[in-house]
Amino acid sequence: MAMPTIKAVRAYTVRGGGADYHDTQGYHWIDDHIATPMARYEEYRQSRRSFGINVLGTLVVEVEASDGTIGLGVTTAGEIGAFIVEKHLSRFLIGRQVTEIEKIWDQMYFATQFYGRKGVVVNTISGVDIALWDLLGKLRGEPVHALLGGPVRDELQFYATGARPDLAKEMGFIGGKLPLLHGPAEGDEGLKKNIEKLADMRSKVGDDFWLMYDCWMSLDLNYSIRLAQKAQEFGLKWIEECLSPDDYWGYADLKRNVPKGMLVTTGEHEATRWGFRMLLEMDCCDIIQPDVNWCGGITELIKISALADAHGKLMVPHGSGVYSYHFVITRHNSPFTEIIMSAPNADEVRPAFSPLLLDEPVPVNGRMKASALDKSGFGVRLNPEVQLHRPYAS
Template sequence: MKIRAISARAVDCGFQKQALQTTRVASPMSRFPRFAEARASWMWPSKKTFVRVEADNGFVGWGCTNGGEITEMIVNSHLARLFEGEAADAAQIHAQATASLLPNDRSGFAMMAVAALDIALWDLQAKAQGKALVDLLGGSELETLPVYMTTGRPEAFAGGGWQGLKAAAPYGPESGDEGLAENVALMRRFAEAAGPDQPIMIDAFLSWDADYTLRFAEACKDLPLAWIEDPIPPQDVEGLRKIRREMDPGIALALGNFAFSYADAADLLRSGTVGVLQPDIAWAGGITETLRILALAEAVDTEVILHNSCEQPWALAMAAACQSKARVECVDRGESSPLYSLLAPRADIANGQVAVPRQISGFAPPHFVSAAFEAAPEPSKGG
C-alpha cells in the first residue's frame, strides 16, 4: 500500500469560543495585564488541522492536531512532498519525518504536524486491515476506562463516579494574596462537589513559580489535592526539583502536556519530579512516538494519563490496548461542542466510565471539515 496524496486543512472548530478560552484562566501570559483575562486574547493559532492521507488502494486515513495554519503549512509544504508515492509505513515515515524537521525544531508545532500525519497513517493501516485501531494496537478486553473530569462547573459532576475533578487555576502570582485565596476557595468548592475522599486536581498552565506553588500546596493541606499540573515551565528543572523536595509528598506533580516528543518526556522523567506524565498524542508526535513514551514511563514506574483523551479516539484506543491500569481525561466543553466529535462519534461516557472505541470503519471528519478539503485549492508543495 503506497501513499497517493497527503493534504492538510486548518479548520475553525470553535476552540476560541470555549469557556476555558473566554473566562479567566491563568496562563504564561497572565503577568501581562492586557492578556490576563482570557486565553483567547493571545492563544496560538487555534484552528484544528486535519490531515488526509489517500492510499493507492482507495483507503483514506485521517489525523488531527492543533496549530492551525502553522501545522497545515508544515504538512502541505514539507511532509507531503517527502512521502507521496512512498509505502504507507507509519514507523518508517515517522522516523524520516522527525529527522527531516530536526535541524529546525524537535518540538512544538513540528511534532504536532508529525503527529497528525502519524495518526492518519495508523488509521489508514487499520482500515486496510479491517480492524479497529484498538485491535491493531494489540487489543483489549476492557469495555470501559475510568475518567477524570476537567471542568469549570464542578457541581454539574457531583457524585458521578469520576476518578477526580480538575480545575483550571484562574490566578497566578501576579494577583497576589487575594488571587491565591481565590484559587484555594475554588479548590474547596471542588472538594465539596467531588465528595468525601474523592481526589481533586488543579492545572496551573505554566503560570506559577516554585514559591507560589509551595504556598498554594500548603494552603490546601486539609484538602484531598491529588496533583498540581504544569505549575511552572518544564525547562525550569531546578524549580521543579525545589517544588518536589519541599511540597507534601502526597501531592503529585502532573507534567508533560507540553512534552512534544520522547526526548521532552525523557528530560522530564530524568528530573525525578514527575508523579503523573500527561503527554498529548496529537501534540507529541502521534501514536508511534507515544508508544515509545509509554514504554519509557513504564520502565521508571510512572503513571501516564493521556491528555484530553476523550476528544481523541486514538487516545482511548491506546489507553485500552497499551496501558494496564489506564485512566483518562475528559474536558468539559458544555452540553455540546464540535470538539467532542471531530473524527469519531462523541465518546460514550456514563457513571465516570468511557466506552473503548471499536469502530472498524476508523476515523471520518464531519461534513464541515470534508467541505473545507473540497473547497480549498490544492495545496502547493514546497521545494
C-alpha cells in the same frame, strides 16, 4: 494481498472548534480568567484568547492509499502545519507502503529537526502519524487499539477537566480537575481565592471525589509550593503543569517539596521521547501527560509510555479524545484518562472534536466500554458540513 501504497497527502485548515478547542466564540469556561504565563500582564489576564491562544486553528490531514482508502488525523497546527505537510512532509509519504509508519516518522522528524523538534512542527508530525495509524487500521479492518496489542481492561474510567467538578461528580466521573484562576501577579489575595475555590468544591463533592488543579504553566516554584501546602487541607490529589515546560529543575524541586501523598503532574506541552526522558530521569513528576496530537503521534507515544513504565510512572494522556482512548485501553500504566468538558458551562458531556468529527464515542456515567472503540481505524469521520480549506495544494 499486497499492502497498498500511499498515493496522496492533503492538508486542510478549519476554524471554529475541532482540534483547537480554544477556537471558540462567546463565553466559555476555558477562557474565563484562567492563570497563564501571560497573566503577569493585566491586559491579558481575563482571556486566553486575548493573547492569541486560538491563532493556529485546526489542521486536518488526509493520507490516501492507492486503493482509495483514506486515513484521517487532526491536530492544532493550522495553516503553518498545512504548509509543512504539503511542501515538506509529503515527500516522505508518497509512494511508500502504508506499513512503513516507523520509517516515515523517523524521516519526518529528522528532516524537520533544523526548524522543529517541538511545538507546531511536532504537532504537525503528530497529525500525519495519526492519519497513518487510522489508514492502517482501516486497511486491516481493525481498530487502532488492536494494532497496539489490544485492550488490557474492559472499560475506560474518566476524570473531567472543567469549571464544575460538582457537576462532573453527578455525571459519574472519578474526579474533576479545576483550572487555576489566579496566578502570582494577583498576590496573596489571588492565592487565597484559589484556596477558597478548592474548599468550596470540596464541600460540594465530598471527601472521596478526586480534585486536582491545572496551573497551565503559570506559576513560579515558590508560589507552587505555597499553593500545594495550603491545598493539602482540602485533599488536592495532584497539582498539574505549574511551571514552564522547560524548567525541569524547578519541577524536580517541586516534587521534593509538595506535601506527602500529593502528586505532581506535567507533560501536556512536552514532546518526543527526549523531552519525556528529561522529566523521568530527573524525577520531575509522578504522572506524565503527553498529548498524542502534540507529542509526536501514536508512534512516539508508544516510546514515551515504555519510558514511563520503566521508570515506574503513570502515563495519563492530556485530553486528546478518541486518539488517546485507543492507546490508554492498551496500557497498564494508563489506568484512567481525561475528558475536557467542551460545553461552555461544563454542564454536559460532548465529543472532544465536535463539530469536526462524527461518530466520536463519549463516556457514559464516567465510563466507556472497550467495545465502543471497535470500529476500524480510530472509528471517526469528517463532518461533511464543516468547511475545509486547503491552502497549499501540492
